[in-house]
Amino acid sequence: MGEFGLLVRKWRGRAEMTQEQLAEKSSVSVRTIRRLETGPDKNFRLDTVRLLADALNLAAEERRELMSAAGVVPPLPDSPEARSDPPGADLPLAAVADQLAEVLQGRWRREMEQRGAHNPFPLPVRWQRAPDDLADHWDNVRGVRPGGTASPLDLAGDLTEIAEVYRRVPSGRLVVLGRAGAGKTILMIRFVLDYLATRTRADPVPVIVSLGSWDPTAHALRDWVVDRLLRDHPDLAAAAPGGSTLAAALVEAGRVLPVLDGFDEIPASLHHAALLALNGTSLPMLLTSRPREYRKAVTTTNVLTWAACVWIADLTSADLSDYLRRSSRTTRWDPVLSELRDRPDNLASKNLMGVLSTPLMVSLARAVYNDTGHDPVSLLDTSRFPATDDLENHLLGSFVPAVYPAHSAALPCSDWTGDRVQRWLGYLARHLGRLGTPDLAWWQLGNSLRRSARILGVVVTSTIVTVFADWLIYLPQAITESGVTFGLRVALLDGLLGGPIVGLGFGLVYGIIVEFGGVVFAPARVQIRWFGWSGRTPAARTVLARFGAGFLGGFAVGLGQQLVATIGRGMFWGFPTPIDTLIMTTLANMLVFGVIFGLAAGLVFGLTSVLETPVDLDSATTPLAMLRTNRTIVIRRVLVLAPIFMVAIAFGGTLMVTLLQGSLGQLSWPLSYGLTVGAIGGSAGALSYIFAFTAWGQWLVFCRVWLPLTGKLPWALTTFLDDAYQRGVLRQVGAVYQFRHARLQHHLGQASGHDPSRSLGQQQRKS
Template sequence: MSSQIGPLLRGLRLEVGLTQEQLAQQAGLGVRTVQRLETGKPTDVRMGTVRQVAHALADTLGRDRDEVWQELLTAHRGQGEVSVPASPRPAPEEIHRPSTGPVPEPVRPGGRPTGGMLAEVADTLAHDVRSRWIREEEQRRIHDPFPLPVRWRSAPEGLLDHWDNISGVAPGPSSGPLSLDGDLAQITDIYRRIGSRRLVVLGRAGSGKTMLMLRFVLDYLGTRSSDDPVPVVFSIGSWDPAVTGLRDWLIDRLLRDHPNLAARTAGRSTLAAALVDAGWILPVLDGFDEIAVGLHRAALAELNAISLPLLLTSRTEQFADATAIGVLRKAAGIELTDLTTTDLAHYLPRTARPTGQGELPDRAATVWDPVLDELCDQPNSPAGINLTAVLRTPLMVLLARTLYSDTPGQDPADLLDTARFPTSEAIEEHLLADFVPTVYARHPPARPDAATLRPRRTWDAQRAQRYLGHLAGHLDRPGQRDRQDLAWWQLSSALSLPSRILAIVLACTAVMTGSTILATSALELTSINRPLNLSASLLGGLVLGLSTGLALGLLYGIAVVFGKEAFNPSRVRLKLPIGGRQKAGTPSRRLPTAFGAGLLVGLAAGLSYIPAHYVLLFPGVVDGAQLEIQAPVETVLIRSLLYASIYGTAGSLALGLMATLETPLDVGSAATPAGLLAINRNTVIRQALLVAPVITIAVAGTYQVLEGSSVQGLLGPPEVPWEWLARGGECGLAGTLSYVLAFTAWGQWVLFTRIALPLTGRLPWATMAFLDDAYHRGVLRQVGAVYQFRHARLQSHLSSVPHTSGHG
């Protein structure tokens, strides 16, 4: 009985209205393969090939993939019995290379319960991750008009572990290497064929590693079962393996990008830690080559110390250097290949506007025709050699598309001008240099959030290039810990530490001066024995503010040097324990730290009385001073300690109470940069509304208690009955605002990123709006709660372009 696969395949293709070329493209095959299947000429049809065609047809028809595949197999069996492998895998006919040994059965990771709290949390995380990367895929226009073909071959065996270790087979006859050749549509299937579930993706800069990573995450989640781990992307370039273990770093990044995972389990660990420890996380580690060069081998040793499944991307050269002594244990590898001239001929014309009838009857002419003619007809000409070398990676093709297909009036034939572009490097530099000016020459993109009512901001290309250059330079500067992530709470480090301390001192001085003037003026207006003296109030506020600001600036500098994580965004909110007690393991465990911090800040403020006393009582500075000029040094010291105890008690009580009322953020979805900023702004405002009245009451109450004690003479009698309340309000207002500006992530965002950096011309006043706009123009990408430059090559180029500070 002859095979009926040809007529059935042709009928299904005509039913959906596809040409043979279109079906081949969707299936990731050559058009000749489809032609041979329809004519029934092949005598050894590969099951992987049939499966690819079946999946492409099923997706177009809206039918079940396995159902269509079984129909085609049944039709084919008329030619002879064809055994169906237990776990068939697609393998394009053009690139299939048989393995030299038996193919091991896919191994499913086990050990995770299919139900329970962690399983539900993992499902929620999977939904969040999928939603995030679908948006990112749309933002990158990967499917416009269709994905660039990303293909690969098995990586050189000298960079990998023994195949028996990768497969996990028992000692004995070798299973032999497994062919991993494939293309973008096969990445998940190929990954599941690897027994260890550890895969390294290698390639040159811009070769499509990130595109492959993105497709892997989405395809894996699309076929994920209830007990499969959740693939989560981690930009590994910010990891310092000499300081932080991989497990702890993964947990920290999960908490940053998914604040709801800060909630604690019954065992008092965070949900993030519980997911990692239980094997619910499949780390997708992007950018091994972005780790500092001297740390590559330390990173490799740390990766070998864990048995987690993973997918790791890296440039080939850097990974080869790191594995010169030892390999990544149990990891298979693939290496991405270059795009071909045929790929360019299929892709570039469809990205451009038709300009007329083409040479072929079914093809429209475009601006790319002269370029493609040169590459196809004269590949060995100087222009053809240079341009072919450039357009071999998806990154450069997408840059060329942006400059010439998406921009009216531009002629890509200019790229063939060898006088202007004598080398391939000159062409690459041109594409990189013109990318930002080109995308900023367009109208601003529509806002994705229709609920945003703020007026649309625009930036001219020159200013945008300058701001982006400063941001890239900030990431690439020597000693920078995080060389990838543009995190809003870390942008303040673009200022030197002395500059930040100076800003803290000035801000705290201004806050203290204002609150002192308000309190003193109110007291003088209501006291019959104390006339209004604005100059004395101003001077007193300045001196007290400056001395307090210097103390707080010193504390800030100490916190920066010794507390690297001191100013990360808050992962908690305040919640009154109404209707029941707080859950075990809430952040009230921070009570000792918060209590100590409040005590230190209060002591610093109290000790500032010493310099203030001598300045204010210097003869002729302030008339009618209430304290004796000749007060003994001992009296001044005692007064200072007394004030320090009052303010320290108030500060510790306020921050301690705040810590006891903290509970993890109730965030139902993954964090975004703007979303995390808004959450932290609201959290800090609520903290301030709690801290200010607590400090006010604590200071006023302490004064009242001490009024009838033996130390009353040191404080002096109140001139009006409510003087202590006014002084408490002064401390509450000044102390709270100083704490917010100096010791919270949002306060430093306001002080440094919204004020100080724009004053120097290094960032725009509307920084977050600028970052969001750059993201929607395709210059930046969004990875969790941070932005990153779309590609390391673009970041490197922008950081190397000279830029001068200016105001914008």
């Protein structure tokens, strides 16, 4: 038993909790807790450690001790977990960069372990200097003065030397070229880890960002890098000296080194603009790309200014032989390796060596044949695999069935059949293809539905929650005042009339901001403090803007509520005459309720800018950790603001009726009535707001109900995504998932209707 397991067991005993009780409180499975307490496993995940620490109610010192035992980065003495001040407040920018570096170091170390790059040893990734026409003049790379000359640098190296090679480049700009699957992603991760291991406080912090989601015609590179930082590190939304965010301050101060992954994944039509944008900045950077796409962009534009360039070499047969032999406890690969060694000129050997010359295909071959019982000798069958494309498609198509074996007890859900898993992964792959990005963000999954379907979903959801909120709150009062029969009729009709009005209102607003505003509901970067002021003074324009938005929304709701009330009263008691009296009374009531609801909503929305504080830096360690964090943020926001809204309506109504008494006729506002109206408005409005205008609410409506209901995604979606990550189908990059490789994503997206059961040894070549 390790130190971590001893600490968990000790503090669980102190809390008088069983493993099952700790699992229920922490949302960590019993199996995981049992393994952590008794096993030698050292692969700890930061979000798991945090969940256990929260469930055990550990003090700050105990929390740091637990995180230290887990081998993850404990909070700094002046970090958000050790202080009550807003994260980042009054911290020197160098200290913020140091904290970011420590978080990234822990994150990428765990990610490297998860990808199995060390098992049994990293595949060799070597490179040589690229042709001179793909790099800038050495005079520019080495920064010699005008009139001077510089000789080329020796840039040859392997995976263990990437940080050292980068530091040889005086300009701080290096382009790494390699064909699909050549190991560029592992090289980047290794670069970040090795660079951070030798980083001084004066050095920038390397941050990996995927270029596939960058539109250089819409966003400047610096602004886009800042946005990626804010997405993956919400704490950096805190204000820096000068009024910008900490993320923007870090980038502008040169404390961030962009590691730009996948120039080739930018749409080809934007390559020209992308190179121009990259050359329009003086930022140091490490850029990766496939050679063909980069060469084509260079010939139509220019090379990356000041940049040296290296080219990743293919694996050799010796590399392949050593790796596959040591990765298996059997001799199943020996006949294949012997064929490659003894008869390299055979068609079968040429084809297979051409495919297995990249780390991606080697890792797929290992996954497909090491643990499935299938014989890799079949890879030498040229009648089934006459060309390299056939072999590659076979390995890509066989990977998912290999890691999701049929009838396996290791599958989290019994209904995860091979065809369903293939269909779900294919849906995700096609969703990313439509978005034109490799980043699988949970808050964008709902956008895979048509806009009309999403608007309908918002209308239906808002209608349902409003109807039930009205019935739950107003029904007891109506029965008490009017008797069971009549009160039941009044309350039921009130809910059935009011619900669709609110639903249509929220659907209308949702449709407008999505259709014309192009809004994407991203996870919140701030949370509501439970107690008191957040410690910062928000800009006056922020408070006024939120107050104005809240007032307009509340005013519209008040108008609609009284119109519905007039119709309801007329259906039960008849419409009074003359008609002009009815109209004037209705208009007066609509005005009064509009002002009351508007002021209450404006007060609540304005108050959020005072109570908000950025979330912790560690909270977005993984996509699912960000999901849990945003769930907490949304629930906390509702629990704080809904009661304030109810009280504001109840007592604000009393004040407004007193002020307007006589000028608009005889007005009445009993406190009990105000509390009922406020409770209905607060609860229904808050729930409708969650489902319509928050990332977590959209996730609930579309990803946990709509998409599973239509069979496009599984019901246990979070479990499915995490399981796909554990099996190596997905990888994590900050707050988002990505497919293991763009080739796998493309294959799954194209494989609709494909029968995965035929991929392992039975699939016939398509005619």
